[in-house]
Amino acid sequence: MSDDQLSLVPGKKKRVKAEVPIAKIAPVAQIVIDSPLPHLDRLFDYAVPEKLSDIARPGVRVRVRFAGKLTDGWLISRSEESEHPGTLAALTNVISPEVALLPEIGELAKSVASRQAGILSDVLRSAVPNRHATAEAEEFPAAPKVSDIETTSWSDYAGGAALIKRTIAGEAPRAIVTTGCDDPAAMLAQYAIKVSASGGNVVVVVPDRAAIDRVVAAMHGFGCPKPAVAILAADDGPAQRYRSWLSVLRGTASIVVGTRSAVFAPFQNLTAICVWDDWNETLSDPQAPYWHARDVAVLRSAQQNTALVFIGATMSVETCALMPWLAHVAKSRDQLRNESPKVRSALDEAGAKINPAASGSRIPSAVMQGMKTALTKGPVLVLVSRLGYSPRIVCDTCRTSALCTSCNGPLMQTARSSAPTCNLCGHIESKWSCKKCKGISIRAAAVGSERTAEELGRAFPGIPVRSSTSDHILRTVDSRPAIVVATAGAAPIAQDGYAAAILLDGNAMLSRPELGATQETFAKWNECASLVRPDGEVIVVADSEHPAVQALIRHDPAGFAHRELEQRSQVSLPPAVRLAALTGEQADIDDALVMLKLNSESLVRGPVPGRDNQVRMLISCDRKQGIELATQLKAMTSARSAKHKGGSVNVRIDPLNL
Numbered sequence: 001m002s003d004d005q006l007s008l009v010p011g012k013k014k015r016v017k018a019e020v021p022i023a024k025i026a027p028v029a030q031i032v033i034d035s036p037l038p039h040l041d042r043l044f045d046y047a048v049p050e051k052l053s054d055i056a057r058p059g060v061r062v063r064v065r066f067a068g069k070l071t072d073g074w075l076i077s078r079s080e081e082s083e084h085p086g087t088l089a090a091l092t093n094v095i096s097p098e099v100a101l102l103p104e105i106g107e108l109a110k111s112v113a114s115r116q117a118g119i120l121s122d123v124l125r126s127a128v129p130n131r132h133a134t135a136e137a138e139e140f141p142a143a144p145k146v147s148d149i150e151t152t153s154w155s156d157y158a159g160g161a162a163l164i165k166r167t168i169a170g171e172a173p174r175a176i177v178t179t180g181c182d183d184p185a186a187m188l189a190q191y192a193i194k195v196s197a198s199g200g201n202v203v204v205v206v207p208d209r210a211a212i213d214r215v216v217a218a219m220h221g222f223g224c225p226k227p228a229v230a231i232l233a234a235d236d237g238p239a240q241r242y243r244s245w246l247s248v249l250r251g252t253a254s255i256v257v258g259t260r261s262a263v264f265a266p267f268q269n270l271t272a273i274c275v276w277d278d279w280n281e282t283l284s285d286p287q288a289p290y291w292h293a294r295d296v297a298v299l300r301s302a303q304q305n306t307a308l309v310f311i312g313a314t315m316s317v318e319t320c321a322l323m324p325w326l327a328h329v330a331k332s333r334d335q336l337r338n339e340s341p342k343v344r345s346a347l348d349e350a351g352a353k354i355n356p357a358a359s360g361s362r363i364p365s366a367v368m369q370g371m372k373t374a375l376t377k378g379p380v381l382v383l384v385s386r387l388g389y390s391p392r393i394v395c396d397t398c399r400t401s402a403l404c405t406s407c408n409g410p411l412m413q414t415a416r417s418s419a420p421t422c423n424l425c426g427h428i429e430s431k432w433s434c435k436k437c438k439g440i441s442i443r444a445a446a447v448g449s450e451r452t453a454e455e456l457g458r459a460f461p462g463i464p465v466r467s468s469t470s471d472h473i474l475r476t477v478d479s480r481p482a483i484v485v486a487t488a489g490a491a492p493i494a495q496d497g498y499a500a501a502i503l504l505d506g507n508a509m510l511s512r513p514e515l516g517a518t519q520e521t522f523a524k525w526n527e528c529a530s531l532v533r534p535d536g537e538v539i540v541v542a543d544s545e546h547p548a549v550q551a552l553i554r555h556d557p558a559g560f561a562h563r564e565l566e567q568r569s570q571v572s573l574p575p576a577v578r579l580a581a582l583t584g585e586q587a588d589i590d591d592a593l594v595m596l597k598l599n600s601e602s603l604v605r606g607p608v609p610g611r612d613n614q615v616r617m618l619i620s621c622d623r624k625q626g627i628e629l630a631t632q633l634k635a636m637t638s639a640r641s642a643k644h645k646g647g648s649v650n651v652r653i654d655p656l657n658l
Contacts, residue, residue: 020090023053026078029091033066033073034121038634039642041119043076047088056091059099059106061131063092074101074124098136100128100249102266104304109264111299115626116653117580117633118289126285127264128245135243140252144225148197151190153182159329164191167272167307168198174301174308176319177329178557180336181530184276184311185211189218191274191309196228196254200271204257205293207280208489209233210475215257215276224255232258232265260285260293263300272307273297279316279516279523280489281656290652294318313526313557317519317568320561321575328558336555341501341529341536343553345544346370362447362541367502368459370539371483374500375463377536379482381491381498382456383528385505387469388448389414391423397439405429413444416454452504453485468492488524497533506542506549515573515658522548522560572603574654578626580633581658582617583610584649589617592649595636599625618658626653 030043046064048056056062062075070092082088101124109123116123154160159175166173179187192202206212212231219229230244230253247253249266256265260283263273275283278294285291294310301308310319310326319326330336346366374380390413393402402411402420409424411432420429420442433440444451449469457465465483468474474492477484481499484492509521529538529552542549551560569576582589586607598604601622607615621629633651640646 020047021050022090023048023050025053026080028079028082028088029056029062029075030077030079031062031064031073032076032120032124033064033071034125035071036119036122037641038119038638041113041121041638045082045084045088047090048078049090052091052094055094055097057097057099058103059101060097061095061100063095065089065092076106096131096136098131100131100266102268104268105264105266108296108300108303111303112291112296113289114634115295115299115630116289116291117630117637117651118291122288123291126261126287126291129241130238132239132242135239135246138243140247140250141227143252143254144227146193146196146225146228146254147223149190149193149222151194153187153190156331156335157329158332159327163309163329164194167195168200170271172301172305172307173327174325175310175327175329176315176323177309177311178315179311179313179530180331180555181340181532181534183218184313185214185218188215188274188276188311189222189224191272192255193219193222193224195271196224200254201267201269202255202272202274203262203265203267203270204255204274204276205260205263205283205297206257206276207282208259209235210473211276212257212259213475219255219257228253229255229257230265232256232262234259234261263293263296270300270304270306272309273301274309274311277312277523277527278310278319279312279314279519281520284656290655298322312523313530314523315557315561316523317561317564318575320558320565330558333555339534340555341532341534341538343529343538343540343555345549345553346539346541348544362504363455364541367539367541370500370537371460371502374537375460375481375483377481378479378496378499378533379477379484379494381494381501381528381531382452382483382485383491383501383503383524384447384449384452384485384487385509386446386448387471387487388412389416389450390444390446391448392444392446393420393442394445395434395437395439396441396443398434398437400434400436401445402432402434402442405432413442446508449485449487453483456483456485491528491531493531498531498536499533500537500539501528501532503528503538503540503542506540510542510546510548516656518548519564522551525552526557572620573658577620578623578629579618579620579654580629581652581655582619582649583614583652585613585647586615588646588649589615591646592636592640593617595639596632598632601625602629
């Protein structure tokens with residue numbers, strides 16, 4: 001054994017494999033291995049072979065032998081010594097010399113894992129796309145010059161000019177921008193180009209591909225060169241995604257536009273982060289540890305001292321909870337009213353006097369009259385809550401849900417004359433009868449987009465009816481009179497704006513048994529209202545006294561968010577508190593709770609029965625104690641994993657839907 005090998009840790013007899021010459025400088029590498037096991041979520045020491053010393057730099061992908069198998073990992077750091085008393089195995093290989101994991105992104109990923117009680121390797125898997133050797137071998141051009149522009153879209157916003165000025169000056173302002181009926185894509189494009197032209201780097205996080213296309217088109221329309229904008233989206237495929245990601249890492253692109261993982265874009269000197277519609281559930285990662293782009297943006301802004309802008313037609317409750325750390329940038333109420341379409345409820349007192357039966361009708365006569373008038377001026381948008389024809393049917397006699405005789409799943413109807421079909425197994429009920437009353441007639445308990453389009457087509461003969469749903473999205477429609485039936489998030493943009501928007505199924509959307517149902521419904525309504533001309537009209541079919549309807553009529557998204565936050569504070573629900581949901585079998589949940597050392601201020605609620613003999617427990621605490629709770633939950637899952645004790649316990653911090 002050579003002296004160099006024995007000197008890995010002074011004072012201790014450390015050994016490495018004798019047949020591998022070890023690096024003379026910083027011979028110990030700290031590695032994060034790619035493993036889903038919580039108790040392996042730590043740094044492991046490996047010896048650095050001399051032949052790999054030059055390319056084994058912090059931030060590169062490596063391959064090591066762990067538990068007898070070759071495992072991928074990340075080299076986090078190198079040092080002269082190791083605390084491990086035994087033999088150090090050597091790195092097997094450096095997969096790529098590309099320093100793909102920047103120190104800033106590594107620290108951010110570590111903070112996200114700590115906040116979410118998750119595993120660092122799971123976060124890194126989202127933060128850094130899979131390597132593509134062909135893309136890595138390409139040469140990237142020098143960064144193009146981005147020309148300065150006038151930010152005209154921001155001129156009428158109180159605080160808008162100051163936000164841009166302070167961002168360029170490097171003062172890291174943080175704001176919530178409510179856009180009303182203005183186009184957020186144009187505002188984001190102007191903001192990003194202005195900052196980039198001043199030498200800054202900007203990340204723009206959006207909910208989906210349609211939003212990416214809108215923002216990028218707006219940027220190109222303002223003269224931004226294409227190479228300066230990198231698009232980071234999972235649906236681009238591994239080669240294109242990695243190529244775009246490398247253009248950011250190597251300094252070609254100064255603006256990133258992408259979906260949720262774009263919040264980890266590898267800028268070394270980031271200037272600003274923008275998030276469009278942070279309330280949208282697509283910004284939440286469905287895989288553990290279930291991070292949300294909004295929370296990652298807040299962490300990154302605080303760690304790297306960057307500007308932070310949340311923008312959209314409404315204000316989410318979660319961003320409202322961050323005020324006054326976030327300032328509110330918006331137009332004055334008077335200007336907002338003058339530039340926004342009139343909003344009214346079809347179920348208000350005036351409508352009830354005209355048609356007393358309106359409250360029990362899905363499409364009241366006031367809606368039909370409003371559509372008739374609007375169709376003389378241009379297209380009309382009709383928002384519905386469900387896909388399909390009749391997604392849920394019941395017995396016409398006793399109103400009992402119609403169930404499949406094969407699997408007991410819910411039945412639906414795919415067309416007016418079609419037989420009931422099981423929504424789960426696809427079984428066709430040619431001779432269905434109610435198990436309760438033996439009736440053979442059915443009726444729709446819920447109406448979908450297809451049936452709505454069919455009914456409106458019969459009501460307005462000669463007017464074209466178009467559908468835009470999640471399985472077939474229209475991007476744009478022209479200014480000719482037409483009825484556009486759309487589900488939430490799939491509404492196309494009208495060339496000159498819609499003459500009217502009809503928001504159906506309002507009470508059903510508001511009454512869903514989910515924590516975020518009211519906020520999500522209100523946000524979708526505002527999104528549709530923003531597509532209507534200033535001289536147009538928005539008619540919502542919902543109880544006129546509901547706070548969400550009143551806020552929509554008053555054009556008051558900030559007031560709605562503050563009210564929601566106050567209500568959640570009274571019952572200790574997020575974001576007023578930090579909440580963890582534990583899901584598993586009862587015995588495993590009980591064992592997990594015993595291992596936690598909760599303080600007296602923590603509130604434990606449950607158990608709530610779920611599927612497959614599982615239950616859910618809720619643990620809430622003050623937001624200031626959120627990291628402590630997450631640390632305890634991580635320690636609990638690690639201890640149970642190391643002991644192979646019982647079944648798994650799923651941990652989710654601040655889950656979207658409760």
